[in-house]
Amino acid sequence: MSRQLTEKPATILDVARLARVSKSTVSNVIRGAGVIAPSTKERVRQAIDTLGYRPNLIARQMVQQRTSLIGVVIGDLANPFYSEMAKAVEWHATTRGYQVMICNTQIDERRELASLRSLLDYRVAGLIMLAYAGDAESRQLVTEARVPSVFVTCMADWGDVVSTDDEKGGRLATEHLIDLGHRRIAYVGDSSVEDAADHARAAGYRKAMTAAGLKAAIQHWRDLSLEALLTGRPRLSGVVSSNDLGAIEILDAADRLGIRVPDDLSVVGYDDIIIAGLRRISLTTIAQPKDELARSALDMLHARVTGETRGKPKRAIVECGLVVRGTTARFRS
Amino acid sequence: MSRQLTEKPATILDVARLARVSKSTVSNVIRGAGVIAPSTKERVRQAIDTLGYRPNLIARQMVQQRTSLIGVVIGDLANPFYSEMAKAVEWHATTRGYQVMICNTQIDERRELASLRSLLDYRVAGLIMLAYAGDAESRQLVTEARVPSVFVTCMADWGDVVSTDDEKGGRLATEHLIDLGHRRIAYVGDSSVEDAADHARAAGYRKAMTAAGLKAAIQHWRDLSLEALLTGRPRLSGVVSSNDLGAIEILDAADRLGIRVPDDLSVVGYDDIIIAGLRRISLTTIAQPKDELARSALDMLHARVTGETRGKPKRAIVECGLVVRGTTARFRS
DNA sequence: GTGAAAGCGCTAACAC
DNA sequence: GTGTTAGCGCTTTCAC
Numbered sequence: 001m002s003r004q005l006t007e008k009p010a011t012i013l014d015v016a017r018l019a020r021v022s023k024s025t026v027s028n029v030i031r032g033a034g035v036i037a038p039s040t041k042e043r044v045r046q047a048i049d050t051l052g053y054r055p056n057l058i059a060r061q062m063v064q065q066r067t068s069l070i071g072v073v074i075g076d077l078a079n080p081f082y083s084e085m086a087k088a089v090e091w092h093a094t095t096r097g098y099q100v101m102i103c104n105t106q107i108d109e110r111r112e113l114a115s116l117r118s119l120l121d122y123r124v125a126g127l128i129m130l131a132y133a134g135d136a137e138s139r140q141l142v143t144e145a146r147v148p149s150v151f152v153t154c155m156a157d158w159g160d161v162v163s164t165d166d167e168k169g170g171r172l173a174t175e176h177l178i179d180l181g182h183r184r185i186a187y188v189g190d191s192s193v194e195d196a197a198d199h200a201r202a203a204g205y206r207k208a209m210t211a212a213g214l215k216a217a218i219q220h221w222r223d224l225s226l227e228a229l230l231t232g233r234p235r236l237s238g239v240v241s242s243n244d245l246g247a248i249e250i251l252d253a254a255d256r257l258g259i260r261v262p263d264d265l266s267v268v269g270y271d272d273i274i275i276a277g278l279r280r281i282s283l284t285t286i287a288q289p290k291d292e293l294a295r296s297a298l299d300m301l302h303a304r305v306t307g308e309t310r311g312k313p314k315r316a317i318v319e320c321g322l323v324v325r326g327t328t329a330r331f332r333s
Numbered sequence: 334m335s336r337q338l339t340e341k342p343a344t345i346l347d348v349a350r351l352a353r354v355s356k357s358t359v360s361n362v363i364r365g366a367g368v369i370a371p372s373t374k375e376r377v378r379q380a381i382d383t384l385g386y387r388p389n390l391i392a393r394q395m396v397q398q399r400t401s402l403i404g405v406v407i408g409d410l411a412n413p414f415y416s417e418m419a420k421a422v423e424w425h426a427t428t429r430g431y432q433v434m435i436c437n438t439q440i441d442e443r444r445e446l447a448s449l450r451s452l453l454d455y456r457v458a459g460l461i462m463l464a465y466a467g468d469a470e471s472r473q474l475v476t477e478a479r480v481p482s483v484f485v486t487c488m489a490d491w492g493d494v495v496s497t498d499d500e501k502g503g504r505l506a507t508e509h510l511i512d513l514g515h516r517r518i519a520y521v522g523d524s525s526v527e528d529a530a531d532h533a534r535a536a537g538y539r540k541a542m543t544a545a546g547l548k549a550a551i552q553h554w555r556d557l558s559l560e561a562l563l564t565g566r567p568r569l570s571g572v573v574s575s576n577d578l579g580a581i582e583i584l585d586a587a588d589r590l591g592i593r594v595p596d597d598l599s600v601v602g603y604d605d606i607i608i609a610g611l612r613r614i615s616l617t618t619i620a621q622p623k624d625e626l627a628r629s630a631l632d633m634l635h636a637r638v639t640g641e642t643r644g645k646p647k648r649a650i651v652e653c654g655l656v657v658r659g660t661t662a663r664f665r666s
Numbered sequence: 667g668t669g670a671a672a673g674c675g676c677t678a679a680c681a682c
Numbered sequence: 683g684t685g686t687t688a689g690c691g692c693t694t695t696c697a698c
Contacts, residue, residue, distance in 0.1 A: 008398075009456075009478065011675055022685045027677060037683060052477055057454045059675035062395050063690045065341075077423065078607060083416035090410065090437050099451055102435045104423050118432055121390045123342075144385055145342065252612040274411060279585040280613045344691055355669045360693060370667060392691035396674045670697080674690105681686075 010051040019047035030055060061123075070098045070301065071119030075107045075131030079192060079245060080273040081288075085130050085152065088294035096302055098125070107192065109135040120145045126301040131194060132156055148304030152297045153288065154194035160304070160313050162296045164320035166197050169286040170204025170240065172322045173268040176284070177238040178212045181331035182266060185209065185238035186229060189220040190246040193270075198242050201270060205240050221246065226253040230265065237265060237331050244269035244276045244285055251281070251327065262329035272323055282326035292318045343384040352380035363388060394456075403431045403634065404452030408440045408464030412525060412578060413606040414621075418463055418485065421627030429635055431458070440525070442468040453478045459634040464527060465489055481637030485630045486621070487527035493637070493646050495629045497653035499530045502619040503537025503573065505655045506601040509617070510571040511545045514664035515599060518542065518571035519562060522553040523579040526603075531575050534603060538573050554579065559586040563598065570598060570664050577602035577609045577618055584614070584660065595662035605656055615659035625651045 012030075016023040021040055028034045029044045036044075047053070061067045070093050074082050086102060093100045101124065103115030112133045119127065120141065127142065127149040139158055142149055149159035170187070177185050187205040189198045202218050209216040219229060230236060230253060241247035247269030251261055259265050269276060272287035296316050303309035345363075349356040354373055361367045362377045369377075380386070394400045403426050407415050419435060426433045434457065436448035445466045452460065453474065460475065460482040472491055475482055482492035503520070510518050520538040522531045535551050542549040552562060563569060563586060574580035580602030584594055592598050602609060605620035629649050636642035 012677095013675080023676080024678080024686080025684055028684085031677080033678090035683065040683080054450070054454055056456060056675055058391055058395050058400065058456055059690090060677070061690095062391050062675080062692090063677045065690065067391065077420035078413075078417050080411075080413065080416075080608075083413075083419075084411050086416075086435075087410035087437055090435060094436075094448075094451075099434055099455060101432055102419075102423065103427075104420055115427075117387070118427075121387055122432060123389060123391055248611060248613070255612050275413075275608055278581060278614075279588050280581070281611075345693095346691080356692080357670080357694080358668055361668085364693085366694090368667065373667080389691055392674095393693070394674095395676090395691080396693045398674065668698085670695105672693105672695085674692090676690090678689095679687085682684085 009056070010053040012053070012055070014051055015044065015047045015053050018051060019043045067123050067125050068098050069122055069124040070100050071116075071122075071124040071127045072100050072102045073112065073115055073119075073127065073129045073131060074102060074104050075192060077102075077104045080275060081243065081245070081271045082130055084273060084290050085294060088291045089128055089130070089152075089297065092294045092298040093128075096298060098298075105131060105133065107131050107133050109133045109138070113138055113141070116141055120147060125305045126150070127159075128152060128297055128301060129154060129156070129159070134195070148301055150297045150301045150304075152293055153197060155196035158313065160300045160315070162293055162300060162316040162318065163197065164288050164293070165317050166200035166320075167204035167207070169270060169288075169320045170201035171208045172204070172320070173201075173240045173270065173286050174205045174208035176268060176322055176324070176328060177240065177266055178208060178214070180238075180266065180328060182238035183214055183331070184234060184236050185214065185240065186217045186219055186236055187240045187242070188224065188229070188246060188250065189218065189242045191220075191222060192245065193242045201240075201242050226250065227257060230254060230257055230259055238268075238328075239265065240268045240270075242270055244271045244273045244283060247283055247285065247327070248275075248281060251283070261327050263332070266328040266331075268328060276323075276325070284325045284328040285323050286320050287323045288320055289318055342389070343386040345386070345388070347384055348377065348380045348386050351384060352376045400456050400458050401431050402455055402457040403433050404449075404455075404457040404460045405433050405435045406445065406448055406452075406460065406462045406464060407435060407437050408525060410435075410437045413608060414576065414578070414604045415463055417606060417623050418627060421623045422461055422463070422485075422630065425627045425631040426461075429631060431631075438464060438466065440464050440466050442466045442471070446471055446474070449474055453480060458638045459483070460492075461485060461630055461634060462487060462489070462492070467528070481634055483630045483634045483637075485626055486530060488529035491646065493633045493648070495626055495633060495649040495651065496530065497621050497626070498650050499533035499653075500537035500540070502603060502621075502653045503534035504541045505537070505653070506534075506573045506603065506619050507538045507541035509601060509655055509657070509661065510573065510599055511541060511547070513571075513599065513661060515571035516547055516664070517567060517569050518547065518573065519550045519552055519569055520573045520575070521557065521562070521579060521583065522551065522575045524553075524555060525578065526575045534573075534575050559583065560590060563587060563590055563592055568597075571601075571661075572598065573601045573603075575603055577604040577606045577616060580616055580618065580660070581608075581614060584616070595660050596665070599661040599664075601661060609656075609658070617658045617661040618656050619653050620656045621653055622651055
């Protein structure tokens with residue numbers, strides 16, 4: 001442990017010299033390969049210890065022609081849904097012996113492209129896409145590099161996908177409001193949610209509305225005055241938001257406009273981010289099981305990386321469920 | 334761009350062959366080194382394009398004996414303060430040409446040690462510590478590896494430090510309450526805040542209290558019944574929390590106990606995480622300028638990595654400030 | 667201006 | 683059981 005502090009890290013050759021063996025022998029004991037005489041094994045161990053030697057992963061991966069790096073592409077780290085997912089992904093990746101490289105893209109095509117390029121330049125073994133802006137160039141880049149990719153909570157036809165059943169989630173949220181007696185219910189989409197997921201949730205909403213003989217009204221933040229939505233006539237009594245952050249903004253707007261939640265307005269979110277459970281927010285929402293999404297994503301990716309899975313993109317669906325809290329209540333005219 | 338999809342990524346040799354030059358020449362045009370005849374330069378460019386060639390960074394960094402990797406050690410990615418900081422750090426790192434490797438430690442010494450080991454095995458050029466459990470073995474590991482480290486919002490005497498003036502922050506928060514007429518004010522520390530920072534904030538609180546002739550009461554979550562704290566006699570009328578998340582928990586507890594904020598109780602947080610600004614939370618707090626902390630940290634680290642700075646650990650302080658929102662009000666008996 | 671050659675730290679055949 | 687050897691893909695002298 002008492003290497004000179006002025007030296008550069010010890011190499012396998014330093015260890016070999018000190019232990020009076022060849023570097024292959026050192027390599028063998030490190031990797032537990034072949035059969036080595038207990039005495040030499042011990043000598044090597046000693047040498048490794050006194051030098052504080054640690055194998056250079058860059059060098060190892062260079063010769064092995066594969067890295068244990070996983071690129072994680074994220075929409076917005078400051079968005080709790082993404083950061084909570086990132087945490088779960090990091091955990092499951094580390095558990096399987098991978099190291100993650102996280103890139104934050106703000107769902108901007110240029111940044112996504114730059115991130116992907118950088119990740120591929122490092123020869124990542126695989127990609128976890130927590131957000132995908134859907135750029136054609138991105139697609140070409142990744143498919144040409146033949147790097148296994150799994151899309152979590154977002155979609156692409158050229159990689160594995162793991163998500164919850166978004167249509168079911170949208171339906172669940174809507175049916176909850178319908179069951180509570182609401183009739184005028186709007187759906188509000190958000191750009192921070194990937195398009196396909198947003199559409200699926202909206203489709204679930206529409207189905208539930210139609211099945212109940214109600215008129216669907218699908219809105220989008222992009223072209224929406226929250227005030228007009230909430231104060232228009234006839235009065236809305238329920239809102240389904242495509243994500244929790246949007247729902248919380250609706251809560252804010254309602255507070256500002258003197259609309260009481262849940263007395264005058266019921267709101268359902270989507271994601272179940274941690275803060276949705278705060279007493280001050282207490283948001284009814286559709287829970288996405290983040291740990292399971294991440295676990296599943298890493299299982300799929302790992303299977304691709306090892307070659308265990310090959311061929312056509314696969315798809316995994318994990319269950320979502322309604323969590324009833326304080327922002328929804330029975331309709332009162 | 335039309336490489337066979339079954340091939341492995343093109344190497345510099347493939348480009349050299351196609352352009353009918355040596356690989357050194359290709360290397361030179363890639364790196365813009367030396368003087369190359371425009372015609373050959375063009376041929377090489379063409380070859381690079383048709384092959385979709387991208388230099389293998391692993392190989393490059395192997396020969397250059399240094400990486401452009403930065404290890405980022407985080408306490409808890411699901412904690413908004415950390416994830417907001419992580420976002421800022423990622424941004425500033427990317428901007429300077431680094432790629433980040435994020436490790437989430439839950440401020441657990443064993444996980445921190447494992448993360449650090451992994452990061453060092455990848456030969457990261459530098460380390461940004463957003464949290465530091467303070468393990469002695471961690472310290473030895475990193476100092477022996479001679480990897481520049483900067484501690485952000487946490488402390489160690491063996492690396493550069495960038496933080497806000499925590500004592501001032503604690504003082505500001507406390508003085509705000511005193512100015513509002515509060516007399517019985519408690520300070521509540523939290524384990525998710527690094528010890529040194531927590532202590533400095535508590536010290537600021539104590540100074541302000543003492544200066545006003547008031548009695549300081551420093552508590553810690555670890556050994557605290559929130560109910561006892563809030564309902565004990567004589568009644569507390571102000572609380573300074575060492576972080577926003579803790580402050581929000583106090584808000585929750587107050588709501589639960591029927592204590593009105595800010596009418597019966599004023600609460601000040603620390604960090605100014607995004608959700609503190611939500612109308613439903615509207616937390617008065619001490620703002621840590623996250624972008625500036627991150628920028629400063631990366632400047633310091635970059636200067637170390639390039640050798641521009643050397644020698645004793647440096648220290649940078651960025652300003653913090655009070656943000657008054659809705660959880661504090663004038664004292665009424 | 668361009669190329670030949672050495673070598674970064676390691677693994678993996680393949681000899682001995 | 684252990685050592686020799688040939689690279690992995692790149693940069694970097696140093697000749698020509």
